[in-house]
Amino acid sequence: MSLHHSSARHVESSLMRESLVDKNVIARSEGQVSSILPDVNIVQIGGSSIMDRGRSALLPLLEEIVANQAQHRMIIGVGAGIRSRHIFSVGLDLGLPTGALAALSAKDSAQNAYMVSCLLAKHGFVYLEAPFVVQLLPAMLAAAAKLSAEFTFT
Secondary structure, rough: OOOOOOOOOOOOOOOOOOOOOHHHHEEEEEEEOOOOOOOOEEEEOOOOOHHHHHHHHHHHHHHHHOOOOOOOOEEEEEEEOOOHHHHHHHHHHHEEEEEEHHHHHHHHHHHHHHHHHHHHHHHOOOOOHHHHHHHHHHHHHHHHHHHHOOOOOO
16 A cells, blocks of 8 residues: 555655654754643542542532632633443443543533532532533633622622
């Protein structure tokens, strides 16, 4: 089988035919890091480490998040828990493809995130589903900044 097709176009690049994990390639391609949202703190709540332990682990963490809400802009992510392990176990036994397992596991994270957002809703936190984060997050952060400048939340 030929690697060159008459309709294929090849873009000349220093990365062409190189391993992207090669240390020399990485060194040649490193650049300055730019913070996308430098004034935003990311808080990741573990599915297994926090959510699966229940209210005794989750509620004190949420209280701390609410207590720091006025001083810090936050994006809160929530991971998958034990349900994903069950999904993987059953799915592998059934021979489901990797993509199906990933989609099912994402539902576990989404369900955990929705539960956290329900607990934080009265404090002004909102839930964005994964497909909409990229589209709506900048607008939501801008609106939150404008509101916090106009009002004091208690």
